[in-house]
Amino acid sequence: MAEILALELLFDSVVARWAHEAGPGETPVPNLFGWREPAQKLTIGTRIVWIPGDPNGDFGAIVPVTQPGRNPRSLATLDELFTVEILAHDPVALENERAQYHVTRLLFDAWWRACYLAMPGRVAIVKNEWITDRKERRFGAGIRAVCSVSAMIPDTPYEQISADDNPAAIVDTHIHDVTETDVIYSEPAP
Numbered sequence: 269m270a271e272i273l274a275l276e277l278l279f280d281s282v283v284a285r286w287a288h289e290a291g292p293g294e295t296p297v298p299n300l301f302g303w304r305e306p307a308q309k310l311t312i313g314t315r316i317v318w319i320p321g322d323p324n325g326d327f328g329a330i331v332p333v334t335q336p337g338r339n340p341r342s343l344a345t346l347d348e349l350f351t352v353e354i355l356a357h358d359p360v361a362l363e364n365e366r367a368q369y370h371v372t373r374l375l376f377d378a379w380w381r382a383c384y385l386a387m388p389g390r391v392a393i394v395k396n397e398w399i400t401d402r403k404e405r406r407f408g409a410g411i412r413a414v415c416s417v418s419a420m421i422p423d424t425p426y427e428q429i430s431a432d433d434n435p436a437a438i439v440d441t442h443i444h445d446v447t448e449t450d451v452i453y454s455e456p457a458p
Contacts, residue, residue, distance in 0.1 A: 281386035283299045
């Protein structure tokens with residue numbers, strides 16, 4: 269069975285929350301996932317890029333079990349590192365650095381709110397910084413945040429999934445690393 273890991277669950281929850289909270293006719297800010305995304309140059313564009321690991325390639329630290337008594341049994345906790353680049357721009361004032369700072373900070377604050385609400389107490393910012401290494405004209409601003417998410421390492425055997433072996437395996441999923449307070453955001457019942 270395909271397993272949803274803590275970082276995937278956090279990403280999906282944030283994307284779902286933003287899609288739900290977007291106003292009528294409004295397109296949510298794109299959230300992109302992967303190592304290649306930062307290399308794709310977008311001179312102008314608001315986006316949030318989620319990159320596994322920190323900028324040096326560090327994966328995170330394995331620490332003792334933080335939530336014992338779960339099923340499946342937890343062998344350890346991985347404080348999994350990931351990096352988020354939050355890029356924004358104010359199209360009305362492209363040359364105004366204060367305006368670019370303002371929209372980027374607001375986007376960062378909204379992103380952190382969505383993370384906090386998705387997994388309270390399990391997501392932490394290890395380090396954050398302004399992205400200032402661009403040599404070209406800026407037209408926007410960026411914040412890089414190195415974060416960690418607390419993820420259970422379960423006592424379950426590895427099951428290799430192949431669509432050729434079991435086409436239903438791609439659809440059949442279960443969630444590991446979910447507590448009673450962890451929920452993918454869903455719209456409230458009417």
